[in-house]
Amino acid sequence: MKKENPGGNGGCAFIQSHLISVIEENTAGALSPDIQEHLDSCPECAKLVRQFSRGWENPAPPENAQPSPSFFPRLIVRIEAEEKPRPGGRRALAIAWRILRPAAVAAIFLGGIFAGHEMGKAGKPLPSPKEHFADRLVDSFENIPRGSVADFYVNRQNLSKEDLE
Amino acid sequence: MDDGELLRRVAAKDLAAFKILVDRFQSSVLGLCSRLLRHPQNAEDVAQDVFFQVYKSSGTFRHDCRVSTWIYRIAVNRCRNFNRDNRKFERWEELRSGLENEGWSGPGFVVPDGDDPESARAVNETQTLIRKAVASLPEKQKAMLILHKFEGRSYQEIAEIMEVSLPAVESCLHRAKVNLQKKLAPRLPDLCRGRKF
Numbered sequence: 001m002k003k004e005n006p007g008g009n010g011g012c013a014f015i016q017s018h019l020i021s022v023i024e025e026n027t028a029g030a031l032s033p034d035i036q037e038h039l040d041s042c043p044e045c046a047k048l049v050r051q052f053s054r055g056w057e058n059p060a061p062p063e064n065a066q067p068s069p070s071f072f073p074r075l076i077v078r079i080e081a082e083e084k085p086r087p088g089g090r091r092a093l094a095i096a097w098r099i100l101r102p103a104a105v106a107a108i109f110l111g112g113i114f115a116g117h118e119m120g121k122a123g124k125p126l127p128s129p130k131e132h133f134a135d136r137l138v139d140s141f142e143n144i145p146r147g148s149v150a151d152f153y154v155n156r157q158n159l160s161k162e163d164l165e
Numbered sequence: 166m167d168d169g170e171l172l173r174r175v176a177a178k179d180l181a182a183f184k185i186l187v188d189r190f191q192s193s194v195l196g197l198c199s200r201l202l203r204h205p206q207n208a209e210d211v212a213q214d215v216f217f218q219v220y221k222s223s224g225t226f227r228h229d230c231r232v233s234t235w236i237y238r239i240a241v242n243r244c245r246n247f248n249r250d251n252r253k254f255e256r257w258e259e260l261r262s263g264l265e266n267e268g269w270s271g272p273g274f275v276v277p278d279g280d281d282p283e284s285a286r287a288v289n290e291t292q293t294l295i296r297k298a299v300a301s302l303p304e305k306q307k308a309m310l311i312l313h314k315f316e317g318r319s320y321q322e323i324a325e326i327m328e329v330s331l332p333a334v335e336s337c338l339h340r341a342k343v344n345l346q347k348k349l350a351p352r353l354p355d356l357c358r359g360r361k362f
Contacts, residue, residue, distance in 0.1 A: 017350050018346065019349065020349075048353065051288065059292060061196075065196045066192070067209060067212070079220055
């Protein structure tokens with residue numbers, strides 16, 4: 001515990017921010033003289049420490065700490081149900097399911113990957129960018145069709161006021 | 166008959182021995198579950214799971230630690246699993262219990278002999294405040310603090326129950342107390358003034 005100055009004006013704040021340590025030191029009889037001095041002079045802090053000590057050292061009993069009378073009988077019923085031999089067919093099915101379940105999950109996963117791969121192959125190959133934009137490409141900046149959008153963006157700085165009007 | 170011998174008999178499917186074992190530990194396991202679970206009303210169900218697991222696994226117990234330590238370990242793990250699995254219902258439960266418990270003063274409100282009701286009420290409020298603050302700690306810190314502070318287990322026992330080293334227990338308990346202090350600090354001025362939480 002960091003020893004600040006519990007005797008000054010911040011004494012109450014110190015006690016509140018280190019309450020658990022103060023209580024444990026108090027219980028162990030190892031309280032520092034500064035803190036002891038503050039507790040002797042501050043009735044509010046002394047009350048807080050006394051009250052909190054009682055709550056901390058004697059925690060409330062847990063809720064529902066007493067088992068119900070049916071606790072053990074219910075347990076026995078559950079154990080007997082677990083130990084009761086199951087019909088042969090159902091037991092074999094349960095074992096088979098336990099073994100096959102991971103295999104089924106793996107098969108679905110791999111099937112998904114394979115199906116995705118096959119679907120990817122079946123489609124047309126993607127056109128190259130040159131083919132894709134063939135109808136929109138121009139040979140040079142001199143041959144931009146007049147009045148087109150490209151013409152507006154590329155050549156508008158060269159337009160005269162008359163053209164703009 | 167000591168716990169180890171009882172467990173050997175349980176492993177041999179001796180239900181009478183199992184009953185003695187359950188009678189011996191049911192209160193402490195139920196109390197621990199009740200403190201560790203976010204919703205103590207599920208404590209009995211989880212305690213049933215614990216003893217069911219004890220019965221099923223009694224044959225695999227290696228007798229390298231105390232039986233009580235082993236049972237506590239099962240209980241702590243079951244509670245952690247239960248809390249994890251039921252996290253999604255937490256908001257609804259909080260809302261429901263918040264509505265039900267308006268003006269709730271907490272269980273165990275008893276006036277100790279020689280205490281005036283006002284003083285007992287103050288102690289009860291402090292206990293409620295502590296319980297709420299402990300319940301809001303991270304799972305591992307909460308388990309260790311409950312085992313140490315409320316169940317009175319030694320550091321060594323906690324290390325065995327939680328399957329961690331002794332320094333890890335010390336460090337985790339220190340962090341738990343620091344966190345607890347942080348959670349409590351804003352409420353303490355109200356406690357001084359006797360305001361209800």
